Amino acid sequence: MQAYAHTVTERFMRYVQIDTQSDPTANTHPTTEKQKNLSNILAAELLAIGLSDAYTDEYGYVYATIPATSKKQVPVIAFCSHVDTAPDCSGTNVKPILHRQYSGEDIVLPDDTTQVITTAKYPYLTTHIGHDIITASGLTLLGADDKSGVAIIMDMANYLVNNPQIVHGTIKIIFTPDEEVGQGTAKIDIAKIGASYCYTLDGGEAGTFEDETFSADGARITVHGVIAHPGYAKDILVNAIKIAGEIVAALPKNEFSPETTNGRAGFVHPVAINGLAEKATIEFIVRDFITANLSQHEHRLESIAREVLQKHPKASMDFEVWEQYRNMKEILDLHPQASAYAAMAYEQAGLALRNEPIRGGTDGSRLSFMGLPCPNIFTGMQAIHSKHEWIGVKDMEKAVEVLVNLVQVWEQKTI
Secondary structure, eight states, X not given: OTTOOOOHHHHHHHHTTSOOBOOTTOOSSSSSTTHHHHHHHHHHHHHHHTOTTOEEOTTSOEEEEEOOOOSSOOOOEEEEEEOOBOTTSOOTTOOOEEETTOOSOOEEOTTOTTOEEOTTTOGGGGGGTTSOEEEOOSSSOOOHHHHHHHHHHHHHHHHHHHOTTSOOOOEEEEEESOGGGTOTTTTOOHHHHOOSEEEEEEEOSTTEEEOOXXXXXXXXXXXXXXXXXXXXXXXXXXOHHHXXXXXXXXXXXXXXXXXXXXXXXXXXXXXXXXXXXSEEEEEEEEEESSHHHHHHHXXXXXXXXXXXXXXXXXXXXXXXXXXXXXXXXXXXXXXXXXXHHHHHHHHHTTOOOEEOOBSSOOHHHHHHHTTOOOOEEEOOOBSTTSTTOEEEHHHHHHHHHHHHHHHHHHHHHOO
C-alpha cells in the first residue's frame, strides 16, 4: 500500500466535526437523532465508493457490502465501528487540529490553554515524534473513539474497491449508534449482516488486539424507609436516603472497587444514587473477567447491604441483578482462527500482535454472544473521552493496512 494515497485522515477530520454524542438517559433508538447525520453521510459515501447496497436504517445503523473478488467460498468477514461519541465530555463544535511532524514538545490546546498534552502524561506520544498527530482544540473531546475506526473502515473500502486485483471474500461493513451508552447492538440485524466473523475497530495503541473483555452485570438496591411529616417524625421516620448512604459507606475502601483494582481484578461500582426519604435506589455495575465470579461479588454486595439494614428493622430492601454483557473470550476460544489470522495480518504489516484484556466491554462482546465472533483491532486512539484525546495518523494508516492484509489472509487460508 506504499503508493496508496490514504483518505483516512481527511475522512476522520470531517467526521469528528459532526456531533454524534449519545444520551444514556434516553429510551429511543438511537438515543440521539443527530447520530443519523453521520450515518447518512457514511452511507452516501459508501455508495459513491461503489458499494451499491449501502444504506442507513431507521435506527441509525449503516450496512454495506464489498463484493468478493475470490472464486473460493470464503467465510464472510465483517468490520464494525460506532458513530457515537461519549457523553463524558462535550462533542459539540469539535475543531480537529492536524499537527504535522510532531516534534515532541508540549501541545497547548488553543481554545483552552490550561489543556496541555505532554509526553510525560502520555508517553505513547514519543512514538509519534516526526509524524502527524491530531488533537481537538481544548473545549471538546476529539471523537477518535470511535470515528477513527469509522474512517479506517471507510479507507479500507475505498482501497479495495479501487484495487480489484486484491483477492478477498465478501466483506460486510456495519456502523452502529449508541455504543457508548451500552446500546450499540440493541437494534442490530445479525441476519442482515450475514457474516461468519466480525472485527470491531475500537482499540488503542498500534499492535494491540483484544479478544477478552469483562463479563458484566448491573445491580440495584432499593431501600424502603418509613415516611412521616418531619415535624412529627420522632420514633416514626426511617430515612431511606440515609440508609442508602450507609450502604455506600460500608463498601470496602481498599479493594472491590475500580479505583483500587487493575489487571484482571473485578469490582463492584456504585454509579448512581437517587430517591426520597421514603424510597432510595443505588445503581451498581459489577465486573469480572471470570463470569462465575459475578455472582460472588453480587452475594457480597447484598450481604453488606443487609448487614446495614439489620440496624434499621423498620426498613426493607430489594436486591436486583441483570445481565449486561459477557466476556467475548468464552466464544472466541471456540474460534481460534479469528485471532490467529489477525496475528498474521499484523505480522505482515510489521507489527507484533499484543493481546490485552479490555477492562470494559465493546459491541464485540454482545456480537460474539449473538452468533458473530468479534475481537477488537486497534485504531490508535488515546486519552479517549477527554479534552486531551489525540491520535496518530500513522496508526490509522497502519490499521487500514492490517484490514487489507486480514481479508487476504482469510481468503488464502480457505481451502
